[in-house]
Amino acid sequence: MKLKVMAAAVIGASFISMPVLADVDPDLPDYETVSGISGNMTSIGSDTLNNLMTLWAEEFAGYYPNVNIQIQGAGSGTAPTALTEGTAQFGPMSREMRTSEIQSFEERFGYPPTMVPVAIDALAVYVNQDNPIESLTIPQIDAIFSDTRRCGYDEDITRWGQLGLDGAWENRDFTLYSRNAVSGTYGFFAENALCGGDFKASINEQPGSASVVQGVSESVNGIGYSGIGYITSQVRAVPVARDEGEEAFTVDNENYPLARYLMVYVNKHPNEDLDPQQAEFLRMILSRQGQEVTNRDGYIPLPEAVASRVRGELGLD
Incomplete structure (x- = not known):
């Protein structure tokens, strides 16, 4: 699928359009655990991502039994407010934040939220x-x-x-x-x-x-x-x-016209690292194991070309 280029202002780099891989990219890195990860985190946002976030949280708990992630999936519109008010560490969304939502966040923190593509839908x-x-x-x-x-x-x-x-x-x-x-x-x-x-x-x-x-x-x-x-x-x-007289494509075809990135927004200061718990959760999502969960849940895994760039932007490599 040739995906729309994501807005660059939130992360600092745009994501080039590219074909989607039907299976998990073998070039994705394996996730390796680190020490000292424990505590509670909350995710508030997309209903579309609700089940996938739950499955990722369960996978993460397998690595870190002392971490608890609460998942609420009432809709993407609830994520920006939760991040701005500090009631959630993760804001899953099936659309990009609107300008007004980013402005509200910036007014409070002085910098924009960080958008993290996590899967393709x-x-x-x-x-x-x-x-x-x-x-x-x-x-x-x-x-x-x-x-x-x-x-x-x-x-x-x-x-x-x-x-x-x-x-x-x-x-x-x-x-x-x-x-x-x-x-x-x-x-x-x-x-x-x-x-x-x-x-x-x-x-x-x-x-x-x-x-x-x-x-x-x-x-x-x-x-x-x-x-x-x-x-x-x-x-x-x-x-x-796309139009009359053109070929119709199924959802698993790279030319299907209604493809989109699914994303998780986080509060990351541009000059500081993410909290260790947040960083490791996102690192796992962007690994082979995390994208295998994506595939099992019926969504399309990220290619390593995209995942690598995201990890680099987040300082996770």
């Missing part, structure tokens, strides 16, 4: 397993989910028949499932699948990614979106094309 468009739709374009997705149709489709799409389905499907309308506005997934989808437009009032906003998938699985007319890590056997991830 393919944001899937899910339909019920019995739905025969073969593919969708970004303009079609926009016309299904938004009133504004900024991606250029020429009509509102309200029935499956408008997408070429016939028979019993021709006059079926949509049951739309979406994350809620506090979610980074909501913002990413609005920006990249709705071309910055507005959602229809008829969407069913859900508090978590799993709820979106469950809703689609229980509704034959359902369609929704969430991270690929939440896929189940009751739904299908539809191949997506």
Whole structure:
């Protein structure tokens, strides 16, 4: 997947677009334990990353039994406040911080928060397993989910028949499932699948990614979106094309148009090292063992070319 270049101001170096590796990069370093790591830490932020952060915390506890990491995953919008107020050491997010969120942090600390890419996600468009739709374009997705149709489709799409389905499907309308506005997934989808437009009032906003998938699985007319890590056997991830006449790609293809970095923000003074507990947790995430956890949870591991640069920026090499 050719990923959008990340904002450079937060970390001090941009991340070049590159193909995604389907498996764990064998060049990632093994994690090696250090002495003296103990204590409590808290993570507050993304629902998309909630399960992955929990699995990383469990992996970390295997190395350091005296460390306890509490995980809260109400949505990416909760991470900036938690970091600014000092109630969390980690702020997982499925979108980049907004300018206003960075400014609030800077007003308190005098420097910006540090953004750490930790995994790659393919944001899937899910339909019920019995739905025969073969593919969708970004303009079609926009016309299904938004009133504004900024991606250029020429009509509102309200029935499956408008997408070429016939028979019993021709006059079926949509049951739309979406994350809620506090979610980074909501913002990413609005920006990249709705071309910055507005959602229809008829969407069913859900508090978590799993709820979106469950809703689609229980509704034959359902369609929704969430991270690929939440896929189940009751739904299908539809191949997506950038525009009409272009090839549609599945979520595991490097050209899939709805790929994104998942990230964890931390409070790191630009002239000081991270606390040892924070540093080791991030070092583990950016190791072979950490990215194997990423792979097992259904997300796409970071290539070593990216992980190495992140470790360098954090002073972890």
